[in-house]
Amino acid sequence: MPAHLLLVDDHTLFRTGLRLIVQDHPGVGPISEAGSIAQACALPQRDVRLILLDIQMPGMNGLDGLRPLRDAFTSARIVLVSASVAPDAVRESRARGADGFLPKSASGEDILEAISLALAGLPCFPAASTPVPPTPPGAGQGAPALTARQLDVLHLLCAGKPNKVIARDLGLSENTVRVHVAAIFVQLGVNSRSAALLAAQRLGLVHWPVADAPH
Template sequence: MLHFHIADDHPLFRSALLDVINQHFVDADITESSDLDTTLAALEQLADIDLLLLDINMPGSQDLFGLVSVREKFPSVPVAMVSASEDPDTISKAIGHGASAYIPKSVSPRDIYQALNAVLAGDKWVPAAVRQQLKPVGAEEKNLAAKIAALTPQQYKVLCYLREGLLNKQIGYELGVTEATVKAHITAIFRKLGVSNRTQAVIVLAKMSLEEP
């Protein structure tokens, strides 16, 4: 029995994925989550996931943080990214950082089935229209992704707030933690990213950013 895990906070697209899986994969086991924290917890608890369908931007995850975190922590789990974006550069980055498929939310149920089938067969799948436009991801960017993946979800949230220019007190308010805790997170972020100040940390994050509608 195949086990699919759908990680997406959009009910309509989750429903579309469920319909395709139920129609084409008899007796498939399907579990779901709607944010990064519960997705990572599910991957910790469920050892038999054959394919993770991962929304590129859902609560707790922006850009490629969800993907690089899953690839770092659970390298044996195939990942199919789902996204509203059909930008070739975004697709190139997702595949370059370890996704086995990239499924735009505009594709047909038939395309979704073909993508799932390809990944389960050990192949990769992207929309036909962009297959000739894919670009490789360089070694420097892969190294940056590994550093980003070393952050905890909470540290990643702090880093995103640093990008927005929030002060430690404001970040603490947003996260419901003390300024001392925020400072500890920032120290850990600097160490893991190999930087010494906020500006350098934000530059690292910017290099991993995507254009996502």
């Protein structure tokens, strides 16, 4: 089921731009917006699964707003967004209990990948911070929770097709395919296509010979 996402930033123009990026993520459904912590906590929806929260806001800032937002949206993961990329800002965000950190200078692809990680239950901090360990294959109960579209992408990926061809065959943009591939890697606990094929075969998701794997 697509995730309900909440954007909290006092700049309407930035929220609009961010919405245009995140709405292309296949795992994102409804998108709500708020200009402050108070407005966010007053929203009637409580099914929010991911919050992108600006740090620098008038009144209560994002760091101080982590606790009230967690109280209001108990199942949501919270990724802080900041114009600063200073190591101290990243460390404080982690220390305060944020689930991730995104600089406002991040590319659209980086933002979508961070959303994939966050929705998969993994931290998404800059690579210069503490590296994110992959989830071991089979660590969850049973097979990974891949969507029908992710399974389509996985089958074509395991057949050795590049993102451009997968996008053409499925009628998707290359960017959307990259997001699906990143999410598949997270779910399988791998970091390469050949490893994804081996994991998919082991889990019974694909059945063709390993020799068909991309090299």
